[in-house]
Amino acid sequence: MSAAGSPNPEYVIARVRARRGSLFGDEEYRKLTRMGPAEIARFMEESSYDAEINALGSRHGGVDLIEYALNRNLAEQFDAILDWSEGSLYDLIARYLRKFDAWNVKTVIRGVYTDAEQSAVETDLIRAGEFDDRRIRRLLEADSIDGVIEVLEDTVYEEPLRGAYAEFEETGVLVPLENAVDRAFYERLLSGLGGDEPTRQYESFLVAEVDFRNATNALRLARSGAEIDPAAYFIEGGDLFTRSSLARLAQNVDELVEYIGDSQYGEELGPALRELAEADSLIAFEHAIDAALLAYGDRLGTIYPVSVTPIISYILAKERETENIRAIARGKEAGLSPDEIESELVIT
């Protein structure tokens, strides 16, 4: 696990491609949607999740067991990928995986804010980012938000968090802190990327992700009609929106939909937008956005077979798999029918 040395994409890609073959397909999902939580856990025990299910099986049960096993498996797989990669490859992959650091920081802050048990917070963490176990332990032991910021003092999150802390003390809501963490992550995501062609492809994928995130946020705000300043949720780095255009478009759903339809993503998101107009369902739109990103990632992985892109493509597919299994387990717990659950899944 180091940024020294020359990149070794061949090795990492060979391992990742082998693992990709063991991801669940249509057939498995169809089976899973017809199982109860206990059966899903047993099914997972016979797949690549066996180690996690066995390790956690004595302490947790039911849907919680599935959820924690998924988190832990995700963390282990992504940690392993970082472990294998060297040189510039490490930097490119770590950029994307740092989103789990951001997630962990936010989870810890929420835990402190709500006075949650340390062990409860711990199980919700996904240890896939760059933070080592020691830092995570210290984060968990922090008993105030000030303490959390102190632990983060040599990371990119410290400064924005300190900036947002005053606002948090004034208003008592977490939004400024969480926005600060997100913004620190996204700013670092796109800064100083190298110039060769596969890296440019990777960059355009990251830009698309930022654009899609902005589009969903804007749509949510526009539909909720809440009195929130959309500019506060704006993420820098995208192509599609600027801070002011997002603020203006979030006032009016129709205008926003038209704007997205006319953009460079119009072709990929066209069906989703039509569905949004017809069925008036934001969930379908969000799933369509996820599917578009995943398809984009798949395509990315085949254009330059020996570069960072197939690895990113696997990371996306794996993330999507855990989200799908989680959706199935939670849906089963809530008593949804197999058909309803299937409509919640994103399968390409």
Next chain:
Amino acid sequence: MFEATNELGNLVLSTGGTLTDPNAAAALAVGLAALGAGYAERGIGSAAVGAMAEDDDLFVNGLILTVLPETIVILALVVVFIVG
């Protein structure tokens, strides 16, 4: 890297000396071919080891694919027999 070795070869050949001797030139050809094979095997080998780490059954396939570029060296050896 290859451009550099080519230039080196050209330079050595044009300045005369022992390398204008056909035998020496053939030896150089084999050497360069071996260099190319080694470079190709570097990538294939690391991919093969990665695949083997995931699945032991891939050992035979990995080994075969790794030594495939070695054929270039064998073909280059033909030059030695033609010249010599």
